Amino acid sequence: MLFFLPSPARAQAPLLREVLIRTDTATYQLSRHTAFVQGEPTLFFWFRRDDETVELRLQPEKPGVGRPLRLRRSADFQQLDSLTLEIDGSYRTRLKFQDLTSAQFVRLVVEQPADQPGEEPLRDVVPLLPLARTSVGLRPSDEELYVGEEKVFELTSSNPRNVRVTGEWVRGSDFDYRLTREAGGALRLHVLPNQLGRRSLLVKLQSERPTLQSGGKLNYQLPALRQEFTVKASRLRFLSPDKRSVTLDEVSRRRGVELILDNGRSFDLRRTYRLEDQEEPGGALIAELFTRQYLSNDRVLCYLRPYNTHRQTEGYLYIKDQDQARYVTNLDITPKTTITTVQVLHRGGDWTSSLNVNPGETVDVRLEGEGLQKARFHFEDLQVIPSDSSVRTDARVVLRVQVPVTFDKRKSTILNAGQPTGFALNVREFQRPHALDFVSVAYGETARPITRLNGPVLYPRTIRDVVFSFNANALDSDKALYGKQYLSFEIRTLNSKGELVEIRTVDNVLVCPGDNSPRAAFYQDKACRADPLSLNSVLGRKTYDLDDWSRIIVTVKHQAGQYQEPGSTQVVELVLKRTVKFDIDVSFPGGLLTKRAGEASYTDFGGISLATLAQFSFYHPEKINRLRPYKIGAGFVALNAFNLTSNASVQRDLGLVVLGSVYPTRRDAKLTFPLYLGGGYLMTKKKPFLMFGPGIGVRL
Numbered sequence: 001m002l003f004f005l006p007s008p009a010r011a012q013a014p015l016l017r018e019v020l021i022r023t024d025t026a027t028y029q030l031s032r033h034t035a036f037v038q039g040e041p042t043l044f045f046w047f048r049r050d051d052e053t054v055e056l057r058l059q060p061e062k063p064g065v066g067r068p069l070r071l072r073r074s075a076d077f078q079q080l081d082s083l084t085l086e087i088d089g090s091y092r093t094r095l096k097f098q099d100l101t102s103a104q105f106v107r108l109v110v111e112q113p114a115d116q117p118g119e120e121p122l123r124d125v126v127p128l129l130p131l132a133r134t135s136v137g138l139r140p141s142d143e144e145l146y147v148g149e150e151k152v153f154e155l156t157s158s159n160p161r162n163v164r165v166t167g168e169w170v171r172g173s174d175f176d177y178r179l180t181r182e183a184g185g186a187l188r189l190h191v192l193p194n195q196l197g198r199r200s201l202l203v204k205l206q207s208e209r210p211t212l213q214s215g216g217k218l219n220y221q222l223p224a225l226r227q228e229f230t231v232k233a234s235r236l237r238f239l240s241p242d243k244r245s246v247t248l249d250e251v252s253r254r255r256g257v258e259l260i261l262d263n264g265r266s267f268d269l270r271r272t273y274r275l276e277d278q279e280e281p282g283g284a285l286i287a288e289l290f291t292r293q294y295l296s297n298d299r300v301l302c303y304l305r306p307y308n309t310h311r312q313t314e315g316y317l318y319i320k321d322q323d324q325a326r327y328v329t330n331l332d333i334t335p336k337t338t339i340t341t342v343q344v345l346h347r348g349g350d351w352t353s354s355l356n357v358n359p360g361e362t363v364d365v366r367l368e369g370e371g372l373q374k375a376r377f378h379f380e381d382l383q384v385i386p387s388d389s390s391v392r393t394d395a396r397v398v399l400r401v402q403v404p405v406t407f408d409k410r411k412s413t414i415l416n417a418g419q420p421t422g423f424a425l426n427v428r429e430f431q432r433p434h435a436l437d438f439v440s441v442a443y444g445e446t447a448r449p450i451t452r453l454n455g456p457v458l459y460p461r462t463i464r465d466v467v468f469s470f471n472a473n474a475l476d477s478d479k480a481l482y483g484k485q486y487l488s489f490e491i492r493t494l495n496s497k498g499e500l501v502e503i504r505t506v507d508n509v510l511v512c513p514g515d516n517s518p519r520a521a522f523y524q525d526k527a528c529r530a531d532p533l534s535l536n537s538v539l540g541r542k543t544y545d546l547d548d549w550s551r552i553i554v555t556v557k558h559q560a561g562q563y564q565e566p567g568s569t570q571v572v573e574l575v576l577k578r579t580v581k582f583d584i585d586v587s588f589p590g591g592l593l594t595k596r597a598g599e600a601s602y603t604d605f606g607g608i609s610l611a612t613l614a615q616f617s618f619y620h621p622e623k624i625n626r627l628r629p630y631k632i633g634a635g636f637v638a639l640n641a642f643n644l645t646s647n648a649s650v651q652r653d654l655g656l657v658v659l660g661s662v663y664p665t666r667r668d669a670k671l672t673f674p675l676y677l678g679g680g681y682l683m684t685k686k687k688p689f690l691m692f693g694p695g696i697g698v699r700l
Contacts, residue, residue: 014061014124015060016058017061018058019058019126020056020057020059021043021054023047026045035216036216037127040127042127043126044130044212045128045131046133047130047131047132048159053096054094056095056108058091059090060091067112069091069110071093071108072111075098079093080093080094080096100209101159101161101208106129107125107128109125129218134158135222136155136156136187136205136222136225137155137156138156138203139156140229143227144229144230145193147194147238152189152190154188160187161208162207163179163206163207163222164206164207164220166178167180174194174195175191175192175201176192176194177191178190191229193229197230197231198229203224205221205225206220236327237264239261239328239329241260241331242259242261244331245331245334246333247335249336253307257305258304259301260300261299261302261329262299263294263299264300267291268291273288273290275288275318275320276320277315277318278318284308286333287304289302289303289304335370336371337370338369339422341367342367342423344356344364344365345364355423355424355426356427357427359405360405360481362402363401364387364401365400366391366396367397368396370395371394372392372395372397373397378415380412380414380415381407382425383404401425405478405519412427429483430481430482430483431482432481432482432563432565433558433567433568434475434482434568435451435568437451438470438471438472438475439469441468441469443459447467450468453570456575457572459575463543463552463576465535465542466535466552467532468489469532470529472513472514473514476513476514476519477516483519484510484512484523486510486559487558489506489555490503491538491553491554492554493541493546493552493553495549495550501546502539508527509529510529546576549578554572556569557570575624578619579621581627583614585611585615588611589694592676592691592692592693593692594689594690595689595690596688608640609638610637612635612637613636615633616632616633617631629663629664630660630662630663632659634659635656636657637655637657637691638653653682654684656681657681659678659691662674673694673695675693676694677692
């Protein structure tokens with residue numbers, strides 16, 4: 001089995017004894033169905049569909065020994081089931097391949113985890129060779145062809161994707177042909193006859209996936225197509241030129257272009273002939289043909305002076321002596337390659353005339369002008385990626401271009417055959433607004449990203465300073481570039497009543513990506529900010545000098561003028577929270593009921609008293625600057641202080657008290673009636689007492 005499993009990691013201890021792949025028609029074993037590919041034994045199997053589903057069985061060399069096997073993932077197939085241990089000790093699963101026709105170097109990598117930590121897992125690699133049978137047929141509806149006239153036939157195939165298509169012309173003495181594939185996958189054979197009479201066309205084809213011949217040899221050749229055609233001469237003899245295309249410019253119009261034609265037999269040397277686009281007299285003059293001399297290969301050297309453009313698809317060109325057509329030929333006469341406009345399409349965007357591109361970006365470039373089909377465009381130091389959306393016509397060319405992340409120039413010149421065209425792509429650094437999670441704020445605790453602060457932050461201690469820091473390494477990565485970030489800070493401080501105390505604005509805060517960015521070397525700017533932003537360096541009234549329940553509101557946003565797309569805005573609101581309020585309160589309890597020590601009942605309702613208390617008020621823990629409806633305080637109460645009657649039953653006294661009071665929670669009430677409950681010591685009676693009753697409160 002070492003012969004069939006040539007993995008270096010398993011050379012001394014084979015992991016697998018047998019590998020089986022079962023399709024819907026056959027079963028293939030590693031020990032029997034192998035072929036040598038570049039000197040390596042490979043398990044082959046025949047498939048009919050690109051997304052073939054097969055059953056895979058793995059038979060370990062030592063069943064039941066060690067940890068269970070596992071199959072490493074691969075982009076070439078999808079594992080439909082988990083690797084299941086069967087009764088016979090083998091492992092079974094199902095695989096669904098992705099694209100067997102195009103996939104290269106398909107392998108199964110089987111591993112057995114190590115028993116001890118730190119050891120390398122055991123591994124076997126099984127190379128796979130998908131084989132495909134492909135038939136190609138040609139059934140023309142018409143077997144008559146004409147010299148110089150291209151004809152297209154449709155090819156039938158059992159597996160058209162497995163037929164290799166190059167699109168290049170194959171030259172022959174009797175026929176020229178080429179194979180193309182349409183957008184839907186259909187195969188087309190283009191045939192151009194060269195000789196008259198009954199001729200046999202032989203088309204040689206190759207496949208993408210091989211077949212297996214006797215002796216284990218791989219064969220990429222498909223059966224050749226052979227078809228008999230009757231090639232007829234046109235009414236006028238077709239003269240083949242040695243050039244397929246001639247450029248129409250000022251030089252060719254005046255001096256002419258050398259052209260070699262078949263000998264027309266009746267050509268007169270050193271004579272000028274007209275080339276028109278119709279056989280009848282009065283056709284448009286396309287070019288003039290001046291015959292110069294005969295060549296030894298029975299051809300004629302001529303000068304062609306073009307005057308108008310012509311495409312072979314528009315019809316033949318007639319060589320006329322005076323108004324009489326003598327011969328027919330065909331070639332492209334196209335204008336000089338001229339680019340008039342260049343546009344760029346970014347992913348997810350629209351075509352734009354701005355030629356700015358960004359590093360790491362893949363864009364489509366559209367060139368419009370004349371004579372573009374024959375041009376050989378490329379971009380300086382940039383790669384052109386083949387794409388299904390690429391377009392090439394005489395008036396428009398669309399190319400897909402990839403800008404490397406490490407591109408180190410400011411421009412990439414658009415070249416045609418190595419010569420500058422006058423247009424270039426401008427490589428600009430990305431300048432997109434990044435989410436503001438790279439900005440952190442510290443106000444007495446550990447710095448936190450500002451995007452995690454949802455709503456006001458109630459801080460119960462003195463805020464010594466508010467510091468904004470910037471994580472430059474969070475901006476760019478290998479997969480996403482954002483570039484420089486331009487920020488502005490609007491700072492407002494408000495007192496406990498919501499009145500504005502101070503407002504400051506800090507603009508043009510520039511944060512550049514850090515050293516981890518692939519483009520770090522291109523972000524060098526002296527204005528890049530690396531140090532934190534302290535609010536106390538900006539504010540006139542410092543944060544540690546603010547009153548209770550003051551608010552610090554900082555609005556962080558991207559500067560709109562620096563970006564082509566909307567930026568982000570984040571509001572950071574800090575509130576100086578307090579839990580207890582201490583104050584001296586003067587109130588007027590009235591109608592108090594008192595009960596002195598040693599007395600059996602309460603006194604009658606007294607008159608208006610005067611209370612001076614040092615009170616503690618309590619704030620609601622979840623609301624901003626909202627007091628709870630109760631207070632606790634201690635102080636003096638002058639009982640019946642405002643009862644001026646001379647009645648002997650009126651008892652005036654001064655008491656030391658501890659009182660709890662309940663106040664209404666309405667903020668807009670100017671006149672309130674709190675309730676009091678407490679007790680203390682009467683200074684005149686020298687007795688302790690209890691008291692409760694209403695009072696009168698006035699709010700100014």
